[in-house]
Amino acid sequence: MSARFVPYLGAFAATALLTLAGCGGGKPTGATCPTGSTLTYTNFGQNFMGTYCLRCHNEALTGSARQDAPADKNFNTLDGIIKEEKDIDEQAGASDTVTNTEMPPDGEKPSVDDRKKLAEWLACGAPQ
Numbered sequence: 001m002s003a004r005f006v007p008y009l010g011a012f013a014a015t016a017l018l019t020l021a022g023c024g025g026g027k028p029t030g031a032t033c034p035t036g037s038t039l040t041y042t043n044f045g046q047n048f049m050g051t052y053c054l055r056c057h058n059e060a061l062t063g064s065a066r067q068d069a070p071a072d073k074n075f076n077t078l079d080g081i082i083k084e085e086k087d088i089d090e091q092a093g094a095s096d097t098v099t100n101t102e103m104p105p106d107g108e109k110p111s112v113d114d115r116k117k118l119a120e121w122l123a124c125g126a127p128q
């Protein structure tokens with residue numbers, strides 16, 4: 001391989017690392033709130049977060065138990081979710097055009113259908 005390709009390889013490696021870290025990889029889903037949406041915290045959001053997010057993003061966890069989840073991103077309350085609505089959409093939401101899979105980084109993953117429900121619920125203002 002000719003030496004002038006080497007800098008390009010470096011750029012590819014950097015991009016791959018950023019993608020692996022999950023930082024800034026997501027896109028807004030552009031989801032909208034359909035008339036008659038029935039999703040609520042009680043019938044959807046709480047269970048979604050409990051299944052896929054709270055083993056890291058939980059106020060009750062400290063230190064290494066958080067598995068590096070940022071201290072200010074906690075989804076064990078509806079307020080904590082609403083505060084990060086936009087970021088959550090970009091990390092875990094889906095629509096007909098965008099599917100974000102940065103979160104959760106490991107373990108059991110939500111289906112695309114559940115990711116779409118998440119984005120819809122957030123687009124509706126995350127009703128209780």
Ligand code: HEC
Pocket residue numbers: 021022023024049052053054055056057066067068069070073084087088091092103104105106
């Ligand atoms: C195994 C632990 C773990 C789980 C489970 C997890 N996260 Fe994370 N999350 C992290 C870590 C570590 C970071 C910080 C590094 C990063 O952004 O990749 C993070 C960062 C974030 C951020 C901030 C991203 C940014 O760019 O500022 C959001 C929003 C987020 N997670 C949402 C979620 C959602 C929603 C779920 C559930 C669907 C979830 N996470 C599940 C570990 C986790």
